[in-house]
Amino acid sequence: MDFSYRKAMSSDIPLLESIRIRSIQSCAIYSEDQRGVWAQSIPDWPAMIDNTLICTKNDQLLGFAVANECELDLLYVAPNFHGLGIAYSLVSMVERPEMKCDCNPYSEKVLKRRGWKFESDNVKTKEGQTFHNKWYVFHSNE
Incomplete structure (x- = not known):
């Protein structure tokens, strides 16, 4: 598939949020309660x-x-477009040496394929829900 990449504009915010919510809802490794808490953590899109x-x-x-x-x-990809290399390409375009990422198991797979290295576990609790994330760091693929 031929994909195009560009910087987002403020007019993209509703679509960005739609992809974020649909992606969260499709994360089967999390309970419904966890997905609900995660979905409520709305990014500061204008910033x-x-x-x-x-x-x-x-x-x-x-x-x-x-x-x-x-x-x-x-890092989010619309659920019906998983597995096409979109996340891999996006990461390759934004990663910089010493960049970190607090990732879930879905993002972890992409980061490992890109050469990012595990740094530490990051267990966090929000509104009574516990999330087992991990910190990864990118040193360089050179």
């Missing part, structure tokens, strides 16, 4: 939009990554 890279095909938004100089904050 993040300039750091958001999106993937499209035929003007349809398929996925996105939000990253600053130090951290890959968000």
